[in-house]
Amino acid sequence: MNKIIKELVTPFVAIIIAILIGACVMILTGHNPLTAYGALFSGAFGSTVNLSNTMANAIPLILSGLGVAIAFKAGLFNIGAEGQYWIGSMAAVWIGYSVHGLPPILHISLAVLVSILAAGLWAGIIPGLAKALVGAHEVITTMMMSYIAIFLSHYMLENGPMMQPGFVPQSPVILPSAMLGKIVDRTQLSWGLVIALVVCVIVYWLLYKTTLGYRLRAVGLNSRAAKYAGINVSFNLVLALFISGMLAGLAGVVQMLGVQHRLYDSFSSGYGFTAIVVAILANNNPFGVILASIFFAALSTGGQSMQLVSGVPAHLTDVISGIIIFLIASKDVISLVQKRWRRRHSLAPVKEA
Amino acid sequence: MRTCLEVREITKSFPGVLANDHVNLTVREGEIHAILGENGAGKSTLVKIIYGLYKPDSGSIRLYDQELNFASPRQAIEAGIGMVHQHFMLIPALTVAENVVLGGEPGRIHYRRKENVEIVRQLAKQYHMELDPDAKVGDLTVGLQQRVEILKVFYRKAKLLILDEPTAMLTPQEVEELILVMERLRSQGVPIVFISHKLDEVQRISDRVTVMRAGKTVNTVETKSTTPQELANLMVGREVVLHVSKPPQKLGEPVLQLEDIVVSSGRNEKVKKVSFDVHRGEIFGLAGIDGNGQFELVEAITGLLPCKTGRIRLLGKDITSSSVQHRTNAGIAYIPQDRQLDGLVMDFELTENFVLRDFSKAPFARLGQMQVKPIEEYATRLSEDFDVRPRRIHAFAQNLSGGNQQKVILAREVSRNPELLIAAQPTRGLDVGAIQFIHNKLLELRSDGKAILLVSLELDEILALSDRIGVFYAGRLMGIFPSGQVTREQLGLLMTGVDLGSGGRL
Numbered sequence: 023m024n025k026i027i028k029e030l031v032t033p034f035v036a037i038i039i040a041i042l043i044g045a046c047v048m049i050l051t052g053h054n055p056l057t058a059y060g061a062l063f064s065g066a067f068g069s070t071v072n073l074s075n076t077m078a079n080a081i082p083l084i085l086s087g088l089g090v091a092i093a094f095k096a097g098l099f100n101i102g103a104e105g106q107y108w109i110g111s112m113a114a115v116w117i118g119y120s121v122h123g124l125p126p127i128l129h130i131s132l133a134v135l136v137s138i139l140a141a142g143l144w145a146g147i148i149p150g151l152a153k154a155l156v157g158a159h160e161v162i163t164t165m166m167m168s169y170i171a172i173f174l175s176h177y178m179l180e181n182g183p184m185m186q187p188g189f190v191p192q193s194p195v196i197l198p199s200a201m202l203g204k205i206v207d208r209t210q211l212s213w214g215l216v217i218a219l220v221v222c223v224i225v226y227w228l229l230y231k232t233t234l235g236y237r238l239r240a241v242g243l244n245s246r247a248a249k250y251a252g253i254n255v256s257f258n259l260v261l262a263l264f265i266s267g268m269l270a271g272l273a274g275v276v277q278m279l280g281v282q283h284r285l286y287d288s289f290s291s292g293y294g295f296t297a298i299v300v301a302i303l304a305n306n307n308p309f310g311v312i313l314a315s316i317f318f319a320a321l322s323t324g325g326q327s328m329q330l331v332s333g334v335p336a337h338l339t340d341v342i343s344g345i346i347i348f349l350i351a352s353k354d355v356i357s358l359v360q361k362r363w364r365r366r367h368s369l370a371p372v373k374e375a
Numbered sequence: 376m377r378t379c380l381e382v383r384e385i386t387k388s389f390p391g392v393l394a395n396d397h398v399n400l401t402v403r404e405g406e407i408h409a410i411l412g413e414n415g416a417g418k419s420t421l422v423k424i425i426y427g428l429y430k431p432d433s434g435s436i437r438l439y440d441q442e443l444n445f446a447s448p449r450q451a452i453e454a455g456i457g458m459v460h461q462h463f464m465l466i467p468a469l470t471v472a473e474n475v476v477l478g479g480e481p482g483r484i485h486y487r488r489k490e491n492v493e494i495v496r497q498l499a500k501q502y503h504m505e506l507d508p509d510a511k512v513g514d515l516t517v518g519l520q521q522r523v524e525i526l527k528v529f530y531r532k533a534k535l536l537i538l539d540e541p542t543a544m545l546t547p548q549e550v551e552e553l554i555l556v557m558e559r560l561r562s563q564g565v566p567i568v569f570i571s572h573k574l575d576e577v578q579r580i581s582d583r584v585t586v587m588r589a590g591k592t593v594n595t596v597e598t599k600s601t602t603p604q605e606l607a608n609l610m611v612g613r614e615v616v617l618h619v620s621k622p623p624q625k626l627g628e629p630v631l632q633l634e635d636i637v638v639s640s641g642r643n644e645k646v647k648k649v650s651f652d653v654h655r656g657e658i659f660g661l662a663g664i665d666g667n668g669q670f671e672l673v674e675a676i677t678g679l680l681p682c683k684t685g686r687i688r689l690l691g692k693d694i695t696s697s698s699v700q701h702r703t704n705a706g707i708a709y710i711p712q713d714r715q716l717d718g719l720v721m722d723f724e725l726t727e728n729f730v731l732r733d734f735s736k737a738p739f740a741r742l743g744q745m746q747v748k749p750i751e752e753y754a755t756r757l758s759e760d761f762d763v764r765p766r767r768i769h770a771f772a773q774n775l776s777g778g779n780q781q782k783v784i785l786a787r788e789v790s791r792n793p794e795l796l797i798a799a800q801p802t803r804g805l806d807v808g809a810i811q812f813i814h815n816k817l818l819e820l821r822s823d824g825k826a827i828l829l830v831s832l833e834l835d836e837i838l839a840l841s842d843r844i845g846v847f848y849a850g851r852l853m854g855i856f857p858s859g860q861v862t863r864e865q866l867g868l869l870m871t872g873v874d875l876g877s878g879g880r881l
Contacts, residue, residue, distance in 0.1 A: 233734055233735045233744070236745060244719075247717055250699070250711060252698065252732065
C-alpha cells in the first residue's frame with residue numbers, strides 16, 4: 023500500500039505543478055483559470071456523452087501506452103509506436119473491407135490477429151533484429167520505421183491500392199461484420215474499452231507473474247546479470263519489441279474497428295507519441311497507464327470545450343502535458359537539488375560556531 | 376614529541392547513519408599512525424573530514440597550533456595536509472613532472488617546463504623516491520603512480536600525509552617498496568596517517584594504531600605492545616578466529632578439466648593455451664594481478680565468453696560450446712567478481728534474485744508462470760541459512776550491504792548443490808566478519824567433496840584457502856604449486872612475470 027502511494031507522489035505533484043503553471047499563463051493572458059479549468063473538467067467528464075468520448079479517446083492511449091511501457095521494462099525505448107499504430111490500422115481496415123462473409127466474431131478476430139502480427143513484426147524484425155545483432159539503437163530504428171509506416175499509408179490512400187474509388191484520399195468503410203459495437207450509443211465509446219482493460223491485466227500478469235516477464239525485466243534492469251542467469255538477451259530484446267509493436271498495433275485496430283471504421287489520410291494520429299508520455303507518467307506501471315491515458319484523453323476532449331467556453335486556446339493543454347513531461351524527466355534534478363539544499367542546511371550551524 | 380594533529384570529539388551523521396561518533400585521534404610528529412577498522416567503521420569519513428571534504432556536525436581539529444575549520448580540500452592543502460586517495464587522481468597522458476605540479480605550475484602564463492622537471496627531480500631526491508620526471512604516468516606501474524601521488528602532496532608542502540588504503544592495489548613487492556618509502560619519510564619527521572583494514576600490514580608498518588568500530592574510536596595502542604589477535608578483537612568487538620583451520624584431504628577425481636584454452640576479448644588474446652584440472656575436494660587458487668586474463672578464463676568456463684580453441688570438460692563431458700544455462704544445469708556455480716554488475720539485479724527483490732539461475736524451473740515456475748509460494752519459501756530458507764540481513768525477502772537487493780549481497784549470491788549458488796563452484800573475488804570489499812563467513816562456507820563445500828576454483832587478487836586469501844595454487848600472468852599459467860611449497864614472495868614474483876627458473880619450479 024505504501025509502495026503504491028510512493029509511486030503516485032511524483033506524477034501527482036508533476037500534474038499539480040503543471041496545472042498551476044497553466045493557470046499562471048491564463049492569468050497573464052487575461053483569462054480566469056477557474057472558469058477555464060471548470061470548462062475543461064466538465065467538457066471531459068461533465069455528461070455521459072463527454073465522459074464516453076474521453077474514455078473512447080483513452081482506449082488507443084492505453085493500448086499503445088502499454089506497448090511503450092513493456093518496451094521500457096525491457097530497457098528499450100520504442101519511440102515508433104506511432105508507426106506500429108499505422109501498420110495495425112492499415113491491416114485492420116484492409117481485412118475489414120476486403121474479407122466478406124465472415125460472422126462478426128471471426129471477422130474481428132481475424133482483423134485483430136493479422137494486424138497485431140503485422141505491427142509486431144514491423145517493430146520486431148528490423149529494429150529488434152538490428153538491435154540484437156549489430157546493436158543499432160532502437161530509438162533511431164523505430165523512429166525511422168515509423169516514418170516509413172506513415173508514408174506507406176500515404177501511398178496506400180493517395181491513388182494507391184487502398185483508396186476508395188473517387189477523389190478523396192481515404193479507404194472504403196469496413197464491413198459491418200468487422201465493426202466493434204458501442205457501449206454508449208451516439209458516442210465514440212466502443213467495446214474496445216473492455217479489450218483495453220483486459221489487455222492491461224494481461225500485460226500486468228505477463229510482466230510480473232510469468233517467466234517471460236521475469237526475463238524481460240531482468241534484461242531491462244541488468245543485461246549482464248541476465249546473461250549470467252542464462253537468459254538469451256538478444257532474443258528477449260527482439261521479443262520485447264515484438265510485443266510492444268503488437269500492443270501499439272492493437273491500438274490502431276481498436277480505433278479502426280471501433281471508431282473510425284475507415285482509414286483517413288493524415289500525418290499523425292498523435293496516439294503513438296502521446297503513448298510515450300503516458301508510459302513515462304505512469305512509470306511503466308500497467309494500471310498507471312490506464313490513469314495516465316484517461317488524464318491525457320481528458321485534456322484533449324476537455325480542451326475543446328475550454329476553448330469554446332472561456333476562450334483559452336485548446337493548445338494550452340499541450341503546454342500542460344509538456345510541462346508534466348519536463349517535470350517528470352527532471353525528477354532526478356529535483357532530488358539532486360533537494361540533496362544539495364539539505365547538505366548546505368546541515369552545514370550552516372557549524373559555520374556559525 | 377610534539378603533537379601534530381589533534382582530532383577532538385568529532386561527530387558526523389548522514390541521514391540514517393552516525394558515521395563518526397565523538398571520534399578522538401592524536402597524531403604525533405614523526406610517527407606512522409594507522410587507523411584500523413572494518414568497512415563502514417567510519418575511517419573514510421574521518422579522513423574526509425580532516426581533508427575538508429565533509430563538514431563535521433561538531434568537534435574540533437587542530438594541526439600544530441592552528442585550529443582547522445575547512446570548507447574545502449583546497450584550504451586543507453594550504454594548511455599543510457596532503458592526502459593520497461585509494462584511487463589515484465592522475466592524468467595518464469601527462470608526464471610525472473607535469474602531474475606533480477598540476478594546479479600549481481611554476482611560472483605564470485608562461486609554463487616553465489625545464490624548471491618544472493628540475494623541481495620534481497629535486498623533490499624526488501629529497502624524499503628518496505626514484506622516479507623519472509619525464510616518464511608518462513600512463514606507462515608507470517601502480518606502485519610508481521602512487522609515488523607520483525605522494526610527490527604531489529609534498530610539492531604542495533604537506534606537513535602531514537594521509538594515505539587511504541595505500542596497499543589495496545599493490546603487489547607484495549610494491550608493498551615492500553611503499554613501506555621503505557614510508558619509513559624514510561618517518562625518519563625525516565613527516566607524520567603519516569594510513570588507513571587499512573588489513574591487520575598484518577598495520578602490525579608491520581605502524582607505530583601506533585587507532586581502532587575504529589561502528590563510528591567510534593575504540594582505542595589507540597602502541598603497535599609493539601599488541602598482537603594481531605587483540606587488534607582483530609578490538610576491530611570486530613568480539614573474539615575472532617584469525618586462522619582458518621583446513622583439515623587435510625585427499626584429492627578426488629577431476630571435476631573440471633581445461634585443455635589448451637584460448638580466449639579472446641576485444642582484439643586481444645586474453646588467455647593463451649591454459650590447461651589445468653580441478654579435483655573433487657580441493658580448492659584450486661588462481662593468483663594473479665588484475666587484468667592478466669584470469670577473469671576472462673573464468674567467463675569462458677562459465678560460458679559468458681566463447682573459447683577460441685581448447686576443450687573444457689566437466690565430469691568428463693565436453694561443455695566447450697554449451698550455453699550458460701546448460702552449464703548451470705550441469706553443475707557449475709559461479710560467484711562473479713562484480714556482484715552488483717553481474718551477480719544481482721539490484722532493482723529486483725531478494726526473492727527474484729534468489730531464483731535468478733532457476734527461475735524457469737519447477738517448483739519456481741509452472742507452465743511459464745512464476746510460483747510465488749515456493750519462491751518465497753525458498754528465499755526465506757536461504758536467508759535464514761545464510762543469515763542474510765535484514766531478513767526481509769521482499770527487500771530490494773540494492774538496499775543490502777555488500778556483505779549481505781554477497782551472502783545472497785553465495786546462498787543461491789551453493790544451494791543449487793553444484794559440482795564445481797567458481798568463486799571470483801568472493802570477499803572483495805567485505806568486512807572481517809563476512810570474510811570469515813564466506814571462507815568457512817568455501818571450506819565446508821570442500822569437505823563435502825565439491826571442486827572449487829578460487830580466483831582472487833588477495834594473496835592472503837589464496838594462501839589461506841588453496842590446496843593448489845596456479846599463478847596467472849599475461850594470459851599464461853606460470854606454474855602450479857601445492858600450497859605450503861611456495862612462499863608469498865615467490866608467488867609475488869611469479870605474478871609479475873618473473874620465471875623462477877628450473878630451481879624455483881616445483
